[in-house]
Amino acid sequence: MLRPRAYVMAWRSGRPRPGTCELRTVQLMTSRLFSPAAGRRLLPAALLAAAALSACAPSKGPGVINDPYEKQNRENHAVNVALDTHLIKPASQAYGHVLPDPVRTGVSNFAGNLSLPSYVMNDLLQAKVGDAAQNTLRFAFNTVFGLGGIFDPAGALGLHAKSTDFGATLATWGVREGAYLEVVVLGPTTERDLAGTVVDAVTNPVMFLLPNVPRGYPIGVKVGSALGNRYKYNDLVDSVLHDSADSYAQGRLIYLEKRHYELGQKPPAANDPYEDPYAN
């Protein structure tokens, strides 16, 4: 068993203010949910890291963007823009031009199908039984009738994926959002969502469902799918990332608003420009 204390200390060191953390609650919940079975040793550590990260950020009032690391975030953003210009965008253009549309759709469907078990796991952790059932049904249907998920017959029947992640699970458990972060390669996130991403990466149930598949295989499919998306939504991505007057602020706003919408949060007192055209 890894020593979680050390991890917590490591994550906490250098943070501006530890404050009161909801660490113990999450620790308790996770220790009940997951036994530290062999092969899953990373999980408790990742969860603890998640909790340590998420619980300690000072909270701000509604409608105020919590971005204490803006300077560092902006530096990371500049790196991401450069990465997109010189690597991701050209790679996605090559990907889009080499592979015909049906192949790209097949890769994207396949990657999407591989995500479903992870959605189901998180649905169950959030006690969303309906979503868990829908995602399970979609996974079973497309795996069987869509040649392992290459085709999407379930979507044609209106049975779409209800995407979720461990960041959303943490939100359901009452972990606060924490500060906004922009991470190199990963892009916009928050302390809570970054923790969720780490947990999702090490706990993907596909690894347990398909133990004989080489580890890099699903990742390769995901990368292909991501390049496909970058190609498909090229104009939209360009307009935000390269054409905005302040692409960092624009990306931050879009990420947070979309994320709050996905988490079912009500937007902070909706702006009525008729009441005060100058207010936010």
Next chain:
Amino acid sequence: MRTDPFRRGILTAAVSGLALAAIPFRASALDLATARALIDQLVAEVNRIINSGETETQMFADFEKVFAKYADVPIIARSALGVAARQASPQQMTAFTKAFQGYLSRKYGRRFREFIGGKIEVTDAHPLNENYEVVSTATLRGEAPFDLRWWVSSKSGRDLFYNIVIEGVNMLATERTEIGAMLDQNNGNIDALIKQLETSG
């Protein structure tokens, strides 16, 4: 003359009575059904444009017409400019609003152009503070449907929409951020901002 508190009370009551009486009168201009009907009409026009097979330039011109007809462009423009609108002269506000209308039509026209072959349907409407939110769903081939909301108000004197919310991302907030950043780029010079807007979007 000494002010009689009782009389003052009556006066206040009379004034608030008048104000109260005025509210249902004003609100009668727009209710849930008319707000929904407005967006139904707008969506029908957008659906026609995105499936017309027109060129990009024609589509942008059509979107601008729809935008001018159904949106409260002056209030959206004013909100996007934020505090800087206080310093702007009426002439600058007129020029800014005009440039902003073109910019927003091109920018959102590009997004709506991605709906080619798809369709938008109004599914619900409900009150939003003193205004209304009309909910619609955009369905594109081979993709999960997504959520498109329109905020409608009659406070301008006409029934018009003043915000679009796409999957939780709202236009007023993103444009406030974007126009604010553009103004900073132009060192707070509104005339320079107007010039830049004429070629942006």
